Amino acid sequence: MTDTSGARRQPRHLAELSNVHDFLDEVRLRPGMWLRGNSLQHLDSMLIGYRAAMAVHGIDEDFDFWSPGTQGQFAEWLWQRLGHHSSLGWAVEIEREAEAAGVPAVELFFSLLDEYRADHSRAL
Template sequence: MYEQASDRPGIRKPSELRSVDDLLEQVRLRPGMWVRRGSLLHLDSMLVGYAIAAGINNSDERFDFWNDGPFSEWLWKRMDTAYPSNLGWAIEIERAAESTGTPPMEMFFSLLDEFRAERDHAQSTPEG
C-alpha cells in the first residue's frame, strides 16, 4: 500500500517515538494497526489525543493538526476553498478521496508530504 522511502525509519516501538512526525511515519507504515478502518476521523482523534497528552506533559512540540492549525490552513488553500471547513481536515480529505476514488489514508499522506515540503522550504528560504 505505502512504500517506505529510504530516508524514513522502519517500524519502531511506541517508546522509541519522539514526535508527532515519528508517530505519523509509523501510521504510514502500518495504517491498519494504528487507525480503525483507515478512517481519517479516527486518525484525527488519535492526533488530538496525542496533542492533549503532550500538553499535559508540558511538551512544547509544534502540533500542526488542530482543525484551525497550520495543516488545515494550508489544506484550505491547497483545495482552493474560500473558507475553512467547520467539519475539519479529516472529513474534507475523506470527501476529496471519495470523489477521486483514492484511499483516504493514501491521500492524507500525499497531502502531508506536500505540506511538509512546502513548510520546510519556507523555513529554509531566507526572507527577502
Template sequence: MAEAAEAAEAAETRRSPRQLGELTGVYDFLEEVRLRPGMWVRHRSLQHLDSMLTGYRVALGVHDIAEPFDFWNPGGAQRPFSEWLCRRLGRESSLGWATEIEREAERSGRPAMEMFFEFLDEFRGLDHQPHAAD
C-alpha cells in the first residue's frame, strides 16, 4: 500500500518535457536531458553531452548572447564546473569533466549520466553563481 502511494507521489512530481522554446538557459536544457537522457544523448555518453554543451556555447558566441555558462570558456579561461569537480574528487586533470565522471562511474559501477546529475546538483547547491559566457 505504501509503495503505491510513493509511486503515485512520484508520478505527480514528475514533470512533463518542455518544448525548446520554453527553455531559458543551459540549466533548463540540462533538466530536459535529465528527464530523458536517452533521447538527447547518444549512448548516454558524457562525452556526447560535453560535445553538445560545447556546441551550445559556440551558438551563444555566434549569436552574441551573454548567458551564464559553467562548462566551457575559450582560451583556457575559468571552467567553474571542471575546476569544482577536480577539487571535489581530490585530483587534477586536463581530461575534462566528462572523462573524469565517466572514470569515477566506472570505478563505482554506476551510470555516468546519473553521477553527472548528482555532481551537478551538488555544484549548483553550493550557493554557486553561474559565470557569464565570454
C-alpha cells in the first residue's frame, strides 16, 4: 500500500468502514494504535471479537479469519502457503515466521494478507 505521491491517507472513523478488510486497512495505517506490542495475537483476538459481534447482531459478512469450528479461510490459505498446518493459529505461526526471517510480524502479516487478497480475488 505505497502511495507514490508522498501523501499519507488519513484515518477513517469506524462508522465509515464497511467490512473487516476496511478495518484491517485502518490497522495497517496505525498498527501501534491498535495492537499492543504489535502483537498479531492481539489482532487475532480483536478479529474473533469482530466475528462474535457480527453473530450477536445478525450481520452477514464474508469473514476469512475465524468461524466457530474452523480457523477460517485465511488460515487454510496460510497453511498451504507455509507448507504445514498449525493448531496454534495463524497469528502465532506468522509471528514465528517473522522472527525466523528477522522482519516485524505486523509487516509480514500485511504482506501475506495482500497476497491472500490477490489470490482470493483471482478465485472469484
